[in-house]
Amino acid sequence: MDFIDFDRHSTERIHTGKQRFLCRQCGYQFMENPTDKRIDQPTRELIDRLLLERISMAGIARAMQVSEQWLQDSVKDKSAQTATRAEVSPKKRQLTVQCDELWSFVDHKGNKQWGWLALDADTREIIEAHVGRRDRERAQRLWRSLPPVYRQCAVLCTDEWEAYQSMLPQKRHRVVTKASGKTSYIERFNCTLRQRVSRFVRRSLAFSKSLRNHIGLLWNFIHHCNASLPV
Structure with a gap:
């Protein structure tokens, strides 16, 4: 059996401390008895x-x-590739949108981030989402990012949060209570999100360390839920 000659460099080690070797003939660097494995599809x-x-x-x-x-690294790549817009089919009916927010942490518990969500009350699909502070600017961004058909003719039901009242068109904005049931679908989605994705659980150590990953995995879950809805 032919053996490959190599030079051993005492200072050349990988991040785990294992020795790195260099082939004298071709310059290829490798480790003896590597433990890395290929992740299959x-x-x-x-x-x-x-x-x-x-x-x-x-x-x-x-x-x-x-x-x-x-x-x-895989989650980082997946978050970067995930679309941050919902694919909404054309609508020819009276439209009702339910809006709500839920909070979670990013990086540390002093950095509270709010997820602003808008849901079509008839199809149950999430049509828009934003992550940021709980202020007027984010409420306005949510409104401006809604698909045009919803901005033109939908009725929007929200809670009494002041940001909604100052940013949404008064003629089509309805302030409702939880007891009315007119925000029950979006509240149900928020509950499902917290139950299914650990980084949105309250009082948890599983919160996101990166805002980009936080937003990407939120949209990943939204796309999954929208695709799972009955046609």
Whole structure:
């Protein structure tokens, strides 16, 4: 059996401390007895499904036997590629939109971020979402980002939060209470989101460390829920 000659460099080590080797003939760098493994497509698809469940990143890494660093990098790439707009089909009926906000943390518990969501009360699909402070600017961004058909003729039902009253058109804005049931669908979605995605759970250590990943995984869940709705 032919053996490849290599030089051993005592100072050349990878981040785990393992020794790195260099081939004298071709200059290829490698490790002896590497433990890295290739993540196949079925495993990647299963991880994508697990991201839609209430499991921490560390829990997914343990269950799937992948490194947390690889998983973090994978989530970062997925968040960057996830569309942050909903695909809304044309509507020819009276439109009613339910709006609500839910809070969560990003990076640390002193950085509270609010998710602003708008839902079509008839189809139950999320038609728009924003993440940021709970102020007038975000309420206005939510309104301006709604699909044109909703801005033109939809009735919007919200709670009594002042930002809605100052930013939404008065003629089509309805301030309602929880007891009225006219925001029940969006409140149900918020509850489902908290139950299914650990980073949105209150009083949890599983909150997002990156705002971009936070927004990307929110939209990933929205696209999943919209696609799961009956036609």
